[in-house]
Amino acid sequence: MPLTNDTVVSVQDVSKIFGPAATGLRALDSVSVDIRRNEFFTLLGPSGCGKTTLLRMIAGFEVPTSGAIFLEDQDITVIPPFKRPVNTVFQSYALFPHLTVSQNIAFGLEMLGRPKSEITATVKEMLDLVRMDEMADRLPAQLSGGQQQRVALARAIAPRPSVLLLDEPLSALDLKLRKQMQIELKRMQTDTGITFIFVTHDQEEALTMSDRIAVMSAGNILQIGSPHEIYNHPANRFVAGFIGESNFLSGTVTEAGRGDARPVTVRLSGGREVEAAAAAGETPAGEVSLAIRPEQIIIRKAGEAAVVPGVVANAVYFGTDVHCYITTDAGETVVARVAPDSLGRASYAIGETVGIDFMPGALRIVGN
Template identity: 55%
Template sequence: MTESEIAIRVRGVTKTFGEGASAFHALDNVSVDIRKNEFFTLLGPSGCGKTTLLRLIAGFDQPTAGRIELEGQDISHLAPFRRPVNTVFQSYALFPHMTVAQNIGFGLEMQDRPKDEVRETVARMLRLVRMEALADRRTDQISGGQQQRVALARALAPHPKVLLLDEPLSALDYKLRKDMQIELKRLQAETGITFVFVTHDQEEALTMSDRVAVMNQGAILQVGSPREIYDHPVERFVADFIGDTNFIEAELVADESDGAGTARLRLATGHEIATALPEGMRAPRHVTVAVRPEHAAFAAPGEPAALAGRVESIVYFGTDTHYHVELSGGGRFVLRRQNSRDAAEILATGVDVAIRLPRGSVQVLRD
């Protein structure tokens, strides 16, 4: 990533609230680069530091240590109104006595923009969020999803270099939230503005993002595309937080690491697997591996299998079926198979099964 491609650069940022023994470290030496024209998501559980980082970029708080740059300019201690950054919060903070158009144009008017410019920008924003027909409706007379669109239009109207979104979909119902995920991605692509989105919802992150930063306890654990984060988690927390995962203990086969970032692992069953190691990791004697339920498969009779057990329960989800298997050596394993109209159910609870782990299905995790 070249300097000219970077919108936001965070370097060694620490944020501490309080002093002494009662001090709380919300962020601990966080560094990350966010590209221009990127939909970048900060993902993690409540209290992980994602909103704190967003507030530091917005200027609502200042870092205890470290540096934040916007297109090469140090903005670490710049007042919020002096930053070309806008924020959309969980509560949309619209003016209920104003119309949709007046809400969208309010910020531009406060900047003393020419009236013709305000009128043209408002019209463009109304088209962008597809609300031309509601321009003269008061915002207390429209739905929650429509209010969300107005808040987005108001934030986009001054064409900021970066738009920060702090869990703006959390108040919407499931179907509307799904629709707005698509809309947000469309808006980002059409405007070319860098979006930094905060959420604890893994599905939102995987659906909308160009890249995702998974956070926990004030640190960024992994940054990558949604596919990289899902298929190749490097930390146990990342693997466990993103989707469903099976964890299996394994041992490194002595003196058989090939020195090229791969190794052979031996499961408790004696079955051996060749798998890649996380970048820079030298395999310890004992490791934990992750296997996604949909990456495993039932072995046919006589086919080599990594695991064996008995089907304990079967859960039908419409699009797929989850098979919960009690393993012979102890523990449980979940296997997921996609359903099709013509597929016949060939398994039942109580049936003995063997499970194979295809090449590439096993991911070694850092401790």
């Protein structure tokens, strides 16, 4: 079927079962998603959720059990990998150890039969892109892990594929280098205008680099949206818990509102009533779970007006902030992030009676 002008990859009702249809492993369950032209799109989820299987089917390394995949208006569902205008960067860099950086980058272009002048110009362009001009004549063994990763990226980008697929390519790097490469990857995607489809289980990577994120679990896509939408408006409890940190409180809806009139009134387990947001089009009823981020909780001193009373059970120093663990009067534990004092200590002592407030609009209903 024809794709819209801004869609480059369309996955339509795709399922994948490994083994017999009745008893095999269902890795993907009727997944549909449209990926836009020139965007950084991330498939995010825990191990075994189906994200790598979906990436491999776009690459052509796996064939769907049912459904179809379109690339640039062409049905590529059963087209072999070497006939697809996509390239893949894996966790292992797979560089040719006997070839220099320049020769590794040029290899794919040579296999495609590109003119020598074009290859020379493209290699120079790629070296500039990954900022490795001075290392053009080095062998892979003479490079650091981060430098090898850049060469692998340059080699994959050089033929100008319509789509670049990246299967957790930063997982082998140390934390500091991984953070640097996150910024570099987004810069490369912006500079080249190529659609990047990135697979990761690391929520920070997804939030840092992505234009849009698809959160996956058990072979399904649970929510697609911008990092801001996914973080601040999670569709359900799984998304709220997987992306960043969330506190969950139990309550009962006492006034659901009408149509899109929000907020919803919820009575917490301790008896206090609060206002919470619900997803558009939903009318919650009965018992619900509320999610709130640690940075959206306000701690009040004893005697100050607060929604929920509690006691500080623990305080953990993280450098930039202190995580205060508070046990509410209903027996639930919530975590609040607060700024440390000048000596790096929490402003609240363990065992201290406090009150909890919530930033306006921060509470969100994420399921029953």
